[in-house]
């Protein structure tokens with residue numbers, strides 16, 4: 001069986017998994033990152049994590065809830081196989097049916113390339129065709145970059161954000177030149193009025209990527225520099241429409257600005273990323289600020305992190321940090337990174353990470 005046939009089989013198994021889950025059969029996984037991966041594949045289920053609870057306790061809970069069947073999706077490594085063996089032995093002795101077929105088939109049709117369920121979504125999204133039924137889960141590759149102080153600040157309490165040295169800004173502009181789009185939140189536009197073009201290194205206007213501003217309440221001033229003619233701009237906003245918002249969208253459209261809408265109170269970042277992908281944007285540089293960075297990390301939409309750390313301390317509980325927002329509640333849920341590279345630059349250091357569980 002060739003690679004394409006294996007992938008098609010894998011997609012059929014995902015469909016089966018969706019139907020079983022929709023019929024109320026719980027899915028047993030090891031941890032929260034596995035749940036995220038399955039949710040990214042649009043699988044809605046009663047997920048049960050097994051890594052911090054004893055097999056006996058889980059069986060007791062299932063019996064108490066009158067649940068007589070589960071789908072087993074522990075990882076494919078040694079620990080995952082061990083979990084699977086213990087769960088099958090214990091559950092079957094207690095009369096709980098364990099579906100281990102889906103797990104076996106995922107392993108078979110991923111041709112041994114998968115070691116865990118967490119990698120299932122990145123594995124599939126990297127391989128599926130733009131025109132496939134699953135194209136609505138396809139996402140661009142996102143690099144998050146900031147210049148921050150040693151205490152993780154993006155600016156002072158008075159919004160002085162002069163952190164990077166000359167060489168670091170050149171590094172950022174090299175990335176700007178390489179990507180298809182630069183993305184910021186409205187907070188950054190209101191505070192910095194950035195241009196978001198390639199202007200610190202040799203470049204021509206055609207090197208300017210698309211600019212994306214995430215702006216839930218369409219607060220962007222029509223005079224913002226990011227709306228000038230130096231590059232194309234997309235504004236991502238929410239769906240509710242007032243007369244005032246409609247009028248502003250009309251004016252923005254007249255200026256040649258594309259307005260995308262998704263989400264009710266806040267912009268639905270995953271949907272917007274998918275829309276942007278469908279516009280032909282494969283690689284995005286996310287340039288903050290802290291609120292948007294949180295939204296993107298929380299939704300597992302960031303693939304790579306590059307930070308410049310300046311030997312400075314700004315302090316201040318209200319000054320923006322690299323990642324603000326509500327934050328994760330525990331270590332299991334948090335974003336995990338793998339250090340790929342580091343080097344000194346200006347008077348600071350650049351660190352580059354891969355986000356574990358995202359595609360490369």
Ligand SMILES: NC(=O)C1=CN([C@@H]2O[C@H](COP(=O)(O)OP(=O)(O)OC[C@H]3O[C@@H](n4cnc5c(N)ncnc54)[C@H](O)[C@@H]3O)[C@@H](O)[C@H]2O)C=CC1
Nearest residue numbers: 146147154155185186187188216267288289290291292295
């Ligand atoms: N040193 C550096 O590298 C950088 C520094 N900055 C600094 O960061 C500060 C601005 O950061 P913030 O005030 O946090 O604003 P922000 O730039 O993160 O924008 C936040 C806005 O994003 C929008 N948004 C919509 N949907 C969202 C979602 N689902 N999740 C999150 N946000 C969503 C909201 O309208 C929200 O008000 C400024 O002081 C700026 O100078 C910004 C970028 C880079």
Ligand SMILES: Nc1nc(O)c(N)c(N[C@@H]2O[C@H](COP(=O)(O)O)[C@@H](O)[C@H]2O)n1
Nearest residue numbers: 146147161163164192194195196197287
């Ligand atoms: N990498 C980095 N280091 C700093 O010290 C910064 N202050 C920023 N700021 C980001 O760059 C935007 C300005 O862009 P333009 O030069 O106007 O094109 C600013 O809005 C922040 O996103 N970045």
